[in-house]
Amino acid sequence: MKITRITAVLAALIAVTAIAGCTAPTGNTPPSEASNGFRCAAGETYVMNVMVSAHPYWVPVYQGFKQAAEAMGCETAFSGTPDYDISKQIASFDQDLVQKPAGILLHPMQADPFIEPINAAIADGIEVVTFAADSPESNRTSYVTSDNRAEAAYAAEEIVEVVGEEGEYAVLENPGQSNHDLRVTAFIAYMEENYPGMELVGRQATNQDSNKAYQVTGSILQANPGLDAMWIPEAGSAEGAAAAVLEAEADVLIVHADVTPTTLDLIKDGTIHMSLNPNQGVQGYLGFITLFMAAHPDLIDPFNDYKESGYNPARVPFIDNGFSVITKENADSFDLDAYMEGRSTE
Numbered sequence: 635m636k637i638t639r640i641t642a643v644l645a646a647l648i649a650v651t652a653i654a655g656c657t658a659p660t661g662n663t664p665p666s667e668a669s670n671g672f673r674c675a676a677g678e679t680y681v682m683n684v685m686v687s688a689h690p691y692w693v694p695v696y697q698g699f700k701q702a703a704e705a706m707g708c709e710t711a712f713s714g715t716p717d718y719d720i721s722k723q724i725a726s727f728d729q730d731l732v733q734k735p736a737g738i739l740l741h742p743m744q745a746d747p748f749i750e751p752i753n754a755a756i757a758d759g760i761e762v763v764t765f766a767a768d769s770p771e772s773n774r775t776s777y778v779t780s781d782n783r784a785e786a787a788y789a790a791e792e793i794v795e796v797v798g799e800e801g802e803y804a805v806l807e808n809p810g811q812s813n814h815d816l817r818v819t820a821f822i823a824y825m826e827e828n829y830p831g832m833e834l835v836g837r838q839a840t841n842q843d844s845n846k847a848y849q850v851t852g853s854i855l856q857a858n859p860g861l862d863a864m865w866i867p868e869a870g871s872a873e874g875a876a877a878a879v880l881e882a883e884a885d886v887l888i889v890h891a892d893v894t895p896t897t898l899d900l901i902k903d904g905t906i907h908m909s910l911n912p913n914q915g916v917q918g919y920l921g922f923i924t925l926f927m928a929a930h931p932d933l934i935d936p937f938n939d940y941k942e943s944g945y946n947p948a949r950v951p952f953i954d955n956g957f958s959v960i961t962k963e964n965a966d967s968f969d970l971d972a973y974m975e976g977r978s979t980e
Contacts, residue, residue, distance in 0.1 A: 671933070672926075672933070679710065680709070680736055680737050680926070681737075682699050682713065682738070682740075683714045683740050685722075685743040687714040690894050691892055691893075694918065694970070695766075697977060699918035701915075711735070713729075718841065724747060727740065727748075727755075736925075736926075736929040737926070738755065738760060739922065740762055740769075741765055741767050744811060745768060745771065745810075752769055752773060756773050761929045761946070762775065763775055763777070763921055764778070766779050767812045767813045775925075775950070777951065779954070782813050784957070785891055786824055787824050788959070796863075799829050801833070802835045803862060805867075807837065807840070808840065817867035835858045838851075840874070843871070847871035848877050851879065852882065855882045855886075862886065865890070866890035866891070869896075869909070872897050875888060890909055891909065893968055901962055910957050910958075911957060912957045913955050916955040927948035931946050
């Protein structure tokens with residue numbers, strides 16, 4: 635089952651690759667400025683920058699990013715830091731800027747620390763689009779993500795359908811990362827508004843650390859032996875939580891966002907009930923399309939005041955790439971090794 639919202643803007647962006655190689659209508663733009671149409675100049679490069687760069691989540695995203703880039707004759711590079719460290723990610727972002735790419739598709743670990751770096755990049759002529767997590771107060775041109783509120787509502791409804799309208803639940807969280815924050819706060823708010831009989835008995839920060847998730851889940855279970863369910867905004871913490879639930883031989887329904895090979899195996903064996911996973915390949919594909927358009931604003935002459943306001947005419951505040959529901963029945967479709975077979979592992 636897939637949850638996807640397609641808007642007119644999104645449909646238009648998807649259509650870009652269908653006309654890759656064609657010359658776009660130039661409107662008031664001199665033909666010399668738009669003669670390449672939806673194609674890159676020789677050596678034109680776009681970068682994807684992340685934190686915890688070895689995390690499997692990025693693999694399908696970067697594959698989608700490359701698919702769109704290759705369709706337009708563009709070069710790509712993967713960048714970031716292997717650490718969960720905001721200072722190191724900003725340093726890697728700054729190093730990317732030195733290479734003068736046409737644009738950077740960025741997953742900012744935290745929103746506010748990236749405001750200045752993003753604004754400085756754009757002021758220097760390097761466009762920035764965020765994905766999965768955002769820096770909304772920055773001048774980033776677009777934001778591509780799944781609908782975190784919809785994910786939270788879906789998770790809440792699934793939990794209530796299985797355990798009933800009265801019970802105990804806990805959440806793990808990752809404060810400071812915008813999409814994870816929203817998944818948790820929206821889930822709690824949804825439960826409070828719609829199912830007051832469901833009681834929040836545990837809320838712990840694990841910061842995507844599976845060992846910490848294992849420890850805090852064990853403590854939550856000791857204090858609340860009647861715990862019915864857990865909602866977890868990412869897969870790393872779900873790995874640790876599932877281990878603690880198994881060790882305690884507890885009957886706890888686990889629903890989490892994202893997926894890793896480990897949580898996929900836990901879904902297959904029934905330890906984890908369900909994952910709500912953003913459509914990662916679509917996320918990367920649309921991330922590239924919006925980034926390319928941001929770097930080539932001469933290709934569009936919209937019916938608005940962009941010339942007076944100074945805004946990039948290709949600005950798209952939010953694109954929903956949709957999410958998939960992973961259960962035991964369809965888990966094989968999310969096998970990362972099978973997906974990557976025959977593909978470049980760059």
